[in-house]
Structures are given as C-alpha cells and as structure tokens.
Amino acid sequence: MSGGKPLGLKPRSSTTVTTPVVEGPPSWRAIPDASTAKWGEFRALYFKGRPVRSVALDGVPWFALEDICAAVDADLREMQAVHRTGFPEGAKTVAAELPSDGDTRAPPDRTLLLSPIGVFYWTNLTAPWERAGIAAWAKREALKAFPDAPPDNPHVFLTITPEGLPDCPGKYSGRRAEYEDLRWSEAYAAWASAKRRGMIHPTA
Secondary structure, rough: OOOOOOOOOOOOOOOOOOOOOOOOOOOOOEEEEOOOOOOHHHHHHHEEOEEEEEEEEEOEEEEEHHHHHHOOOOOOOHHHHHHHOOOOOOHHEEEEEEOOOOOOOOOOOOEEEOHHHHHHHHHHHOOOOOOOOHHHHHHHHHHHHHHOOOOOOOOOOOOEEEOOOOOOOOOOOHHHHHHHHOOOHHHHHHHHHHHHOOOOOOOO
C-alpha cells in the first residue's frame, strides 16, 4: 500500500474477525471495523484497468479512497475533501486491513472507504466534470452487486441531507436524473421551507 494515509479519522473499535483470503493479485483480508457490520472480504474491482479495493457492507460495495485517487491520478492530499462541510458522514468509514499472508505481527492498516454516494460526493467536491466517470462507475458497481437497492438507500442513491442537495452533478456522473427528481420533490420543498424558517441547521 502506498503512502499518504488518511488523516483525521479516528477508527471505531474493531472486532478481530478474519475472512477468507481473496485469491489472485492483488488480494486482501479485512477485519470488520463496526462491531455489528456484515462485511465481506476485500477484493479488486477495476476502473479502466486500474484496481480499486472494495469490500461489501450489507450488499453494497465500499471503495478504498486511496485507490480511487490512484485510478484518476489525483493527489492523495485530495482525500481530505471528505472532511469538508457538506460531505455526508455516513458516506465514509474506516476498515482494518490485513495482508493476505496473514502476518498479524504489525498493526493492521486503516483504510478509508467510501460508499458509492461517497465516491460521488468526493468527485463533486474535487473535480466534478473530470472525475464524473469514476462516480458513474461506482454507481454501476453498486447496482450490479445490489440490483434491488431501495431508492432511499443513502449509500447507493442521492438523498436529502441536513445540507440539502449537493451541487449539480456532472453530466456523466450517472446522478443527474436522481438530482433533478429530488430537486423538484415535495421532500426537498419541505426541506427548503424548513431551512427558510430556521428549523434546519447544517452539520459543521
């Protein structure tokens, strides 16, 4: 794993549950980070031939942000965009990663993961037009893995957050139709009305 560890995220207490080794280069094993999470094992998905580690949580693939950066030639410092106001807290998490050879003498690496919606928000905060392709790819991978995801699943689809809606998605992000549907929804009208009356306070 290359340098540039994610900063500023304090991992939750992890459980020491190992999963089967994923065969083939590259391969990983994961330790679940949340005590009740239903994790699968890390495996590689490929964006334009570049490997991106992913791990399933309740059927939804989450993606290693470090690999997302590498896949789009982004500087690792851009990982810090996940700490900006407006990035949904539920769209990121941290998992512990063990090498495939099972060597547990060293502490496991902590890997910052984004949900498919997290990948969209990260691209929208850093380079929405240039990186729309990987946002659309993450959504496609999610729907392949979880084709029956309900439309209110906040890890797979856009939803109205305390900040409202993100900036308009890039044309090729795969999120424009979702955005427009929400923008003209009764739920968004109710959110906007509550915000005007001072009843909603965005998260810091």
